[in-house]
Amino acid sequence: MPVQRKKAVVEKDHCVACGCCVKVCPLGAIQIDRGRWAVVSERCVGCGRCANACPASVISVEVQP
Numbered sequence: 080m081p082v083q084r085k086k087a088v089v090e091k092d093h094c095v096a097c098g099c100c101v102k103v104c105p106l107g108a109i110q111i112d113r114g115r116w117a118v119v120s121e122r123c124v125g126c127g128r129c130a131n132a133c134p135a136s137v138i139s140v141e142v143q144p
């Protein structure tokens with residue numbers, strides 16, 4: 080059975096680009112795209128720290144297919 084990969088997913092329309100998620104990610108896997116919303120890179124391991132830190136609760140950790 081393949082190993083399940085988890086990744087943070089941002090509901091970008093509701094992201095307020097505060098940067099709290101960027102500060103807590105240990106891998107530098109989440110960045111603010113042009114001051115608009117947070118974008119998650121392939122480095123993300125789905126640890127969930129950004130989701131816990133997001134004041135707008137717009138990040139969820141999802142299992143990737």
Ligand code: SF4
Pocket residue numbers: 086087103104105106107108109119122123124125126127128129130140
């Ligand atoms: S889930 Fe973890 S590794 Fe992925 S972006 Fe959030 S803090 Fe970084």
Ligand code: SF4
Pocket residue numbers: 089093094095096097098099100101111116117132133134135136137138
């Ligand atoms: S912490 Fe939440 S609201 Fe703030 S930039 Fe990250 S995803 Fe957007």
